Amino acid sequence: MKDKRMFGFELVRGAAAILVALGVGTIFIFLSSDEPFTALRYLLIGPLVSLRGGIASFNTQGLYTILAAMIPTIFTGLAVCVMFSSNQFNLAGEGVALTGGFVAALCGIYLQMNSGLHAVVCILIAAAVGGVIMLIPALLKVKLGASEMVTSLMLNYVCMYVVLHYLNFVFADRSKGSTQTFPFAETARIGALVPGGSKLSWGFIAALAFVVIVAAFMYRTRWGYAIRMIGINQAFSKYSGMKVGGTIVLSQVIGGALSAIGGSVEVLGRYSTFLWKELPGYGWTGITIAILAKNNPLMVPLAAFFIAYLEKGCQLMATYCDVPSEMIDIIQAAIFLFFAAEQFLAGYRQKIVVKNTRADLAKVSASAQGGAE
Amino acid sequence: MEQKQNDLVVQMKGITKVYPNGIAANQGVDFSVRRGEIHALMGENGAGKSTLMKMLFGLEQPTEGAIFVNGEKVALHSPTAAIAHGIGMVHQHFMLVPSLTVAENIVLGMVPKKSGMFIDFKKATELTKEFAARFNLAVNPDAKVADIPVGMKQKVEILKALIRGAKILILDEPTAVLTTQETAELFRELVHLKEQGYTIIFISHKLNEIKQITDRLTIMRGGKSMGIYETASISEQEISRLMVGRDVILGVQKDTAAPTDVVLKVRNLEYTNEWNKKMLSGVSFDVRKGEILGIAGVEGNGQRELVDMLFDLREPDSGTATVNGKDVIHASQARIRAMGVSLVPEDRMTYGIADSATIEENLISDRFEEKRFNLGPLFNMKAIRAESDRLIQDYTVLCKSRKQKVKMLSGGNIQKVVVAREFSSDPTLIIADQPTRGIDVGATEFIRKKLVDLSRAGTAVLLVSADLNEVMELSDSLIVLYGGKIAAYFEDTSQLDDVMMGEYMLGLKRQSDEEIGRVCHER
Known part of the structure; x- marks a missing residue:
């Protein structure tokens, strides 16, 4: 019951953080917009409700768009869950997702295979490359004690400039006006799941499958167990005889592979050529998602949906109203702040703890008396 | 009686502390210290003495009970509040900035200023020298803290507390890190402070030290106080009995061992x-x-x-x-x-x-x-x-x-x-x-x-x-x-x-x- 009470508290805390964040967003909307109520309507219900012609109706294509937007961020969210679970604040998911997308694109262009198999091979190669990239901050941490937060953050830019170099000077299709690669082979593309222009591909099903796989890995295998225990208490894990260094490396390699899969599924599912010229942002979003999901893989789709919904709402708001699309950043930052702030609602939490302790002390003294009789 | 009450510079009454994890570290503890005495607080690790002192220094808040300083009920919500009431604490692990000099460490947070914005290093050095001389605590104001020996670091900590106006000093296991010579030196300094009217609370579990310099002592065990005693009238054996407790005998049946390899x-x-x-x-x-x-x-x-x-x-x-x-x-x-x-x-x-x-x-x-x-x-x-x-x-x-x-x-x-x-x-x-x-x-x-x-x-x-x-x-x-x-x-x-x-x-x-x-x- 005690655990349930604390779980309830966490839910309330999460909901409160989101509400406060939306509240902050609302203040900014009122400050910056001449038609704040219209803007709010677009933000809050616009993504799923079509507002054309004064009649509200459910927008199926809108839902597909949101689900499609969740595909890469579910993967990066899972990646961050795995890395953060071992208490490693690796932030390189961003650069690795970009590199993964690029590698998959190259494999899609230059390898020749049967359809079906081709896409899978592209993604697997990208995953392997992603894992290898993550070895850099992981080994630097384990062998030399370099902060993974710093090295992984810098690694993002290394990834970006390496990819841009090869895109610009080696693999660019010179016949096109903008910088992009040649188109992938048809066999490498990930097919659409539903008709229409929503870009909702089979990647979504793959993402959901990975949610289950990663959850099983974290809670049903010896490696996931070791990752979690090391994250909770490294001294305990070492004392228990676990291979702490190897496990820390493993968690980041898996994180790298998942980030790269996210990037490659997005590239092969949404586009026909590789045309990213900057960091795609999925790695950052993955961090927000993992924090919202409290590193629980099963909560990742929910968190990803929430973020995708907000982003879509902000886009609509920016398109149809006079509110800049940067509003999403303000709202995300506010959610971040309140989720990460340990002391948010700490007074309320303390009350629950005291209540529990008093109940326990009463029980203990009662049983002590019972024993004495 | 009235006289006696005024004599008590610190009184803690019925202190209970329940930590957020549900552990009751102090249960109805009464504690008091007379003005100008060296008072030992003794007990095993986990007996609750650190918790008690953290509450006196404002680092923790009691769940129940009241704290009186100079006969006046006080609420110590932070170390700042405790310092304002003349309470200073020297932690077992020193709270010093290694890359700064002794003088800089001592004036940290109360820096003397020149023309309103520049740090007056000279003044800081003078202040340090003045206090060091007054309390007979020899330190080198210009040395980097990283370079000085442990014994001197401790003096810096004590000076830090004194310069902030502490009249009551809490020392948490001060001798744990000291050599025999350094300990002897520390004791001379503490006695000197006592003679000048300062009150010292000395956390320790070393019997010989306690006997050597304290006037009275409080023994804690399992989160409870085992009483306050005059040091002179209690034997070391008695102290150790109260501290580790020989009274709870749990009968464990055991036959003679037959050890082999x-x-x-x-x-x-x-x-x-x-x-x-x-x-x-x-x-x-x-x-x-x-x-x-x-x-x-x-x-x-x-x-x-x-x-x-x-x-x-x-x-x-x-x-x-x-x-x-x-x-x-x-x-x-x-x-x-x-x-x-x-x-x-x-x-x-x-x-x-x-x-x-x-x-x-x-x-x-x-x-x-x-x-x-x-x-x-x-x-x-x-x-x-x-x-x-x-x-x-x-x-x-x-x-x-x-x-x-x-x-x-x-x-x-x-x-x-x-x-x-x-x-x-x-x-x-x-x-x-x-x-x-x-x-x-x-x-x-x-x-x-x-x-x-x-x-x-x-x-x-x-x-x-x-x-x-x-x-x-x-x-x-x-x-x-x-x-x-x-x-x-x-x-x-x-x-x-x-x-x-x-x-x-x-x-x-x-x-x-x-x-x-x-x-x-x-x-």
């Missing part, structure tokens, strides 16, 4: 700690199959360092330790465990458990890679469930289910989780470091009984305990550690009495090398 063989361990203090010298002993060898001693005489070395948590300067002939000094924890060594760690919250993991997850941490708990890549959840349910039942862990988080359990049940794991791996050697500290009587008795059962079934047991009662009653034979050396070896514990033990534990007596050498059964 040597399992753990320790030879000539030497260790110097990071403050250049020799913590262990020439420690040699054997633990045999089927016996419990106890290590008695007042805390801080090398017990922790010894255990750490046997479990790869520290490296000795020199010396060897083997389990069944295999080196443990240079082996990883995984390899030490593979040799069949189990450790019940002294610090159970740091090493013994992962607090926000479930009971089940804590029970399998040393065996989750074994074949019986895995089916290919996946965990065999059924086997894990069966194992944890069995251990919870065998070790009577009081909980709602195996999925409950360990941190939600009481101290005794947390320790049972640790013990269940450590005792159930079919160990050849168990190192039990303070296995029953701070836990309830029921769990204590249970754990002691298990230890005896295991040793009679052929396990070698090394029991380290500051609880005299425990170590005398459980051990078949025992050694006493004093000042990092083995002071005595008793082959048969049945004829020992605590008065004699106390003399060895406090360094009043020491056996001959020959007598001590008998603990090495194998050449």
Whole structure:
């Protein structure tokens, strides 16, 4: 019951953080917009409700768009869950997702295979490359004690400039006006799941499958167990005889592979050529998602949906109203702040703890008396 | 009577402190200090003395009870509030900035300014010199804190408190890091301060020091006060009895040991700690199959360092330790465990458990890679469930289910989780470091009984305990550690009495090398 009470508290805390964040967003909307109520309507219900012609109706294509937007961020969210679970604040998911997308694109262009198999091979190669990239901050941490937060953050830019170099000077299709690669082979593309222009591909099903796989890995295998225990208490894990260094490396390699899969599924599912010229942002979003999901893989789709919904709402708001699309950043930052702030609602939490302790002390003294009789 | 009341510079009445994890560290503690005395606060680790002092310094808030300073009820919500009431604290681990000079450290947070914005370094140096001279605390104001010896760092800390107007100084185990000479110097300075009307609260568990410089003392045990005494009118034996408590006798039935082969063989361990203090010298002993060898001693005489070395948590300067002939000094924890060594760690919250993991997850941490708990890549959840349910039942862990988080359990049940794991791996050697500290009587008795059962079934047991009662009653034979050396070896514990033990534990007596050498059964 005690655990349930604390779980309830966490839910309330999460909901409160989101509400406060939306509240902050609302203040900014009122400050910056001449038609704040219209803007709010677009933000809050616009993504799923079509507002054309004064009649509200459910927008199926809108839902597909949101689900499609969740595909890469579910993967990066899972990646961050795995890395953060071992208490490693690796932030390189961003650069690795970009590199993964690029590698998959190259494999899609230059390898020749049967359809079906081709896409899978592209993604697997990208995953392997992603894992290898993550070895850099992981080994630097384990062998030399370099902060993974710093090295992984810098690694993002290394990834970006390496990819841009090869895109610009080696693999660019010179016949096109903008910088992009040649188109992938048809066999490498990930097919659409539903008709229409929503870009909702089979990647979504793959993402959901990975949610289950990663959850099983974290809670049903010896490696996931070791990752979690090391994250909770490294001294305990070492004392228990676990291979702490190897496990820390493993968690980041898996994180790298998942980030790269996210990037490659997005590239092969949404586009026909590789045309990213900057960091795609999925790695950052993955961090927000993992924090919202409290590193629980099963909560990742929910968190990803929430973020995708907000982003879509902000886009609509920016398109149809006079509110800049940067509003999403303000709202995300506010959610971040309140989720990460340990002391948010700490007074309320303390009350629950005291209540529990008093109940326990009463029980203990009662049983002590019972024993004495 | 009225006079007496005014004399009490600090009074704490009915103090109870319940921490967020549900541990009641202080239960209805009364504490008072007279103006201008040196008052010792004594007790084992975990007795609640640090908690009490943290509340007096505003670092923690009491759950119940009131604090009076100079007869006036005060609310100490922060150290700033405590300092405003003239209370200063010198922590055991110094709170200094190593890269700054002594003077800069001393004026930190109250920096003298030049023309309103520049730091007046000259003034800071002068201020430091002035206070140092006034209180007879010799420090070099211009030296970098990183370069000065520990004894001087402590003086800097004391000066820091005094310069902020402290009239009441709390010193948390000030001698723990000092050499004998530094300690003597510190005592002279403290007496000097006392003569100038300052009040000093001195946390310690070293009997000789207490006797040497304190006027009165308060003894704490298990979160409760055991009373306030005039130092002159209480004997060392009495203090030690009140501190470690010989009064709770838990009858553990045990037949005579029939020890066989040597399992753990320790030879000539030497260790110097990071403050250049020799913590262990020439420690040699054997633990045999089927016996419990106890290590008695007042805390801080090398017990922790010894255990750490046997479990790869520290490296000795020199010396060897083997389990069944295999080196443990240079082996990883995984390899030490593979040799069949189990450790019940002294610090159970740091090493013994992962607090926000479930009971089940804590029970399998040393065996989750074994074949019986895995089916290919996946965990065999059924086997894990069966194992944890069995251990919870065998070790009577009081909980709602195996999925409950360990941190939600009481101290005794947390320790049972640790013990269940450590005792159930079919160990050849168990190192039990303070296995029953701070836990309830029921769990204590249970754990002691298990230890005896295991040793009679052929396990070698090394029991380290500051609880005299425990170590005398459980051990078949025992050694006493004093000042990092083995002071005595008793082959048969049945004829020992605590008065004699106390003399060895406090360094009043020491056996001959020959007598001590008998603990090495194998050449």
